[in-house]
Amino acid sequence: MHRTAAPAWLQATPLSAVFALFFLVPLGLILMVSFWDFNEYELQPAFTFKQYAAIFEGCGRLADDGGLCVTLKTYLSTFKFCLLVWLITLGVGFAVSYFLAFHVRSSGMQTALFVLCTIPFWTSNVIRMISWVPLLGRNGLVNQSLVGIGLVEQPVEWLLFSDFSVVLAFVHLYTMFMIVPIFNSMMRIDRSLIEAASDIGASAWQTLWHVIVPLSRTGIIIGSIFVITIVMGDFVTIGVMGGQQIASVGKIIQVQASYLQFPLAAANAVILLALVLMIIWGLTRLVDIRKEL
Template sequence: MNSSAASPMPSPAPAPGHSGRAWWQAAPFAVVFVLFFLVPLALVLMVSFWDFNEYELIPAFTLRNYAAIFEGCSHRTANGDLCVTISTYLSTLKFCLLVWAITLALGFAVAYFLAFHVRSPRMQTALFVLCTVPFWTSNVIRMISWMPLLGRNGLVNQGLQGLGLTGAPVDWLLYSDFSVVLAFVHLYTMFMIVPIFNSMMRIDRSLLEAATDAGASGWQALWNVVVPLSRTGIIIGSIFVITIVMGDFVTIGVMGGQQIASVGKIIEVQTSYLQFPLAAANAVILLAVVLMIIWGLTRLVDIRKEL
């Protein structure tokens, strides 16, 4: 046998200038990424180590801001309560977990209906656009629209009293944890629907037919076929919802009546009092917590491989 015939063919050399063209094509995106992502993050990190007083920022390295944030967290108070920082993070994580669970249930149900029960592509598009209608107005307007419904003299309380279910207005419907979670779900469920729907549309329908032929019930096919193949969309939607809720302060401020603390609200208050280094330190800690949550979610599925 001719040895030259068995040897592998040499791979073609890259065309001259091809590598250079690729770098030039990526350069605008790299510049945007550096200017609008890396540089702001670097500035926030730098300012978090600055000192400050009532009148000015002092560009001198100090750990005072981080020490102030965790002051008193090494032990419980006399009443047995946790420090302000830990209590605030636990409150924020509570809202984050509740909103994530509700939006996941609603988003999965809506996406499943659109992907598997709506046969017409036109009807799918129409219903999908219908889901985006709330996004045609600002978040603040959508939050304010709940107040005439949930207030003490709102339609919900009037209906409950008219039906004889309550003898007095229900106070916890507005300016409470309930109203905050309700507003979050109203605002951000769409961020869960879109990626899950996109993942479900990629599922081969013959897999469901094979599961049915094998004797699987509808719930078994859903749990063993649809859910595993939709995990990429679930993880992406979870990242969207969690990152938005963790840093949100407008929704909690409006729907909580300025009575509920969150990490984003603390940063907003510190900024309004010109305590920029302290706010930057809080922002860095919040970013670290969010990144750890995202890292944990991405361990469940390799998003880059699945997309």
């Protein structure tokens, strides 16, 4: 018997309800609390910009030492890590994806190597992150090896609890988020286009730059969105690998929430969300992501 399909709005209702309940409602609550006030004992429902003013207090002038205010320094530090991790993961992710897509001929071998890349992600992020500590510590394996072969006289201090260790952990944790979308885009490239470029005399670098990179742009943008959004809000990696000595926006929000300063933490979260959405909006202007999805 012929059955009439349910209206489109009715089919979308369950997913829309889940999206509203677990995404829109929490965001609305965070936005609402960011305009509240608080004291040592309770939250005080109100509509005030006090928390936003407190965040940027003193940022209109230079600090006593001639530097920027704490908030701007923190955001600059977060953007610094974000930029470094994005550049490194983009280079590594593109190289790995290019090798898998164009230099591995067998589809079975491609699958096997791709699964091999995902094996580290079968364990917890915390375990993979902490595994660097015995390697990079003052008495760790790396320092013992460097001292043993005579490259250094004393253990290298900046290998752990430094910007280097934070970036290294970020790259280790999130490179796969760059590999997957770029590899997916490269596998969709028509191989006849590469052959055509070779037939008209294009070198390997010219083919890479003028054919493969433009056609992989959607995957690059999607991977960039994944990496940037995760790094911008991460506070566990910076806390552990930075020895609780390196500031980031996510770390500040976590500390404020732990001290029950929820309106202040919510205001910081709203500002961070706005900045991340602006970055995502700028990236999505470069390509039509819907074609990839």
